[in-house]
Amino acid sequence: MIRRGILFGGTLLSVLASSATAQRAGRGASGRTAPRFEVDLLWPQPMPNRWILGSATGVAVDQSDHVFVVHLTDSFTPRTEIGLATNPVTGECCAPAPNVLEFDPAGTLVGQWGGPGQVSHWPEQNAGLAIDDAGNVWIGGSGGADSRILKLTHDGKLIAEFGTATPVLSGRGAGRSEDTAYAGVSPGRGGRGAGRGRGGRAEVPALPANSNSMDSFGGPAGFSFDAKANEAYVADGYRNHRVAVIDMTTGAIKRYWGAYGGKPNDADTAKYEPGGAFPKQFGAPVMCAKLARDGLLYVCDTQNDRIQVFRKDGSFVKEKTVAPATRGTGSVWDIAFSRDLQQKYVYVADGMNMKVHVLDRQSLDELTSFGDGGRQPGEFYAVHSIATDSKGNIYTVETYEGKRVQKFVYKGLGPIAKKNEGVLWPAAPRTKP
């Protein structure tokens, strides 16, 4: 465990400190250790041009540990939030930042691009950004009519669009799914709605699910890649109830499957109830499909509070619930793997319970969790997506009115103190004796 800690990539100092702590504490009450994190209070740097972030719906890290964020640039209330971008201008602040933002490891904004003005057929609601081994950027969409995947260069030039615009409308049933990308309409206070509008976005009637389509997607939500096989795994999606595997060059759908590896059935809309039977289908959205190095695929069945694990061919391996009492949108929004060779840990972003769960990847047992609801550093409002960098740091983005990207600095392995670590602030500076 201690040797593995060194491989894990923390600084020598923190590893020594944590292993010493682990030995003293007998590895905690549970006898187990887990990666430890602290929120970086001052990451990223404030953006230039009085830009602000909208509901953030995707995060990924490239080979140089640059952090890419995609957000909804129309998720603002014009009257209260973006006075610099209205006509007439009503104030000095603020203006929506471009759709895709690239931060360097220091948190400085070093790139920005995207949006319908720059790329035609930009999704109605961009969501689920991923970066492949060649450094290309993949973007899906959660909009009611989003049925395509965009593949772009690192700096935003369109390489390919996969999926037809108007799918064959043969599916039935599911209709509009839970909109995890943006639903920041507070019924709250009698329609006054100050600061909580939908940014003037028109409600677009959703296309029906079509989980057996061979040429379109149903709100693609997330991607991961098998570079050797030149295959991308698509979490499909906000309307569909499947995983689709496509050729990374042509976009052709090679195979797909539903929950337990079966054929998806959009007519079966059985919903998960805590304590009840597991639905035989994925709910909508299917928000992630993440391929581990050992060939196992981890799928976020968000609304059903579960992760399902498959082999690359779609054969079902196992499932595990996370926070199974969760209703509403569900608990499993996105996952990222730890960056050790074995990818020993799974980090689950849970936008309903406002926390990140830390699981052992082999057993899928929950070791601990961190975070809580709120607007301060290390707190969350609807943590939507999660990614790790080569040093083991975690990045999270928040949708709805969270509208943030946060960094959690990897602090080495340590004993598990609590089932829920709460808000992970750095220790207050100690006065030297």
Add this chain to the structure above:
Amino acid sequence: MTRARKLGVVVALAAAIVALGLGQAALGAAARTHAVTAPRFEVDPMWPKPLPNHWVLGNVIGVGVDSKDHIFIVHRNDTFDARHEIGAAANPPISECCVPAPPVIEFDQAGNVVNAWGGPGHGYDWPSSNHGISLDDKDNVWIGGNGTCPPPGTPGCPAGTIDSFILKFTHDGKFLMEIGTPHETVNSNSTTHFGRVAKISFDVKANEAFIADGYGNKRVAVIDMDNGKIKRFWGAYGHVPSDSNLGPYDPNAPLAQQFRNPVHCAEPTPDGLVYVCDRVNDRIQVFRKSGEFVREKIIKPLTRGDGSVWDIAFSRDPQQKYIFLADGKNERVYVLDRQSLDLLTEFGDGGRQPGEFFAVHSIATDSKGNIYTAETYEGKRIQKFVYKGMSTVDSIQGVVWPKR
């Protein structure tokens, strides 16, 4: 590149240039930065401590400091998205987080919650939309309200009426007094009720409270702190207030001869002046305590919509040499020289990180000179800015983070 795409780029570029041009025009002199001597502040990113019980804050709509430097906030604990923000308060609970915190919260200097109270109770009306919190010399707590009726499901709130009263509680939330007939209508010349009060401040020597009145009325009202009787009131420039509709603020129009709604603060000073936030008219008006007009200062006059002058607090030196002005539209705090009303420097910017703002609504100082700010709309935060002494700073400081 297709023709359509080219056109798209051109249109987007043109829009960007126009927006930038307008934005820079709006920035005006503020675009040029220079060094000045002024009090310097740094945000404390770890203040307050995380709230207990999975509590979350709604629109934070008032902040005050008591004699022991405890910080009081009032927030609207019904301003949540039930499906995504307060799942633990649903029946049955749909998630582990979160639960609305009680409307009034008291924090100690370290940022711990030491008390929480408020909301409807026996013997008094609670505003349909609480607004503003202030502590007097006896550490009693005064709360206004800017609601209109009926908000969904509020009993005793007849349609067409407004929050027309003020509440006074002990430090720990025991009800003391309700001032003003409740559930009345707008009338800036009323001597029996108020019109959606924004904030209350005190001249303890004279035993008088100054009422920023308000979101419905267009006046400053002065009341006796013990019996609540309205002693005098006045409108902009000391005029008799008028409730005629002035329409939206236009930067190119002559200066309005009446306040616009809301009159958002009315702050007396020991040297006999009262500073009034005429929020949407982008100005501070200064009066003598009798209501005699002294002068005015226009702040960022191109600001439309919610306006630039939201709330002010004074520095805690005996002369109250500086004014700290919260501008929830431009997402800044301004530091003004109180005598000249010159704008010395500004800090903050829009955003959700520490030291950034979304609709910074209220501002207060403690005895050590630290600043506290509260954010409404979806800001839903309280922040602390630590006083770092007098210093040479830029006239536009941006986000004031501590040094790494």
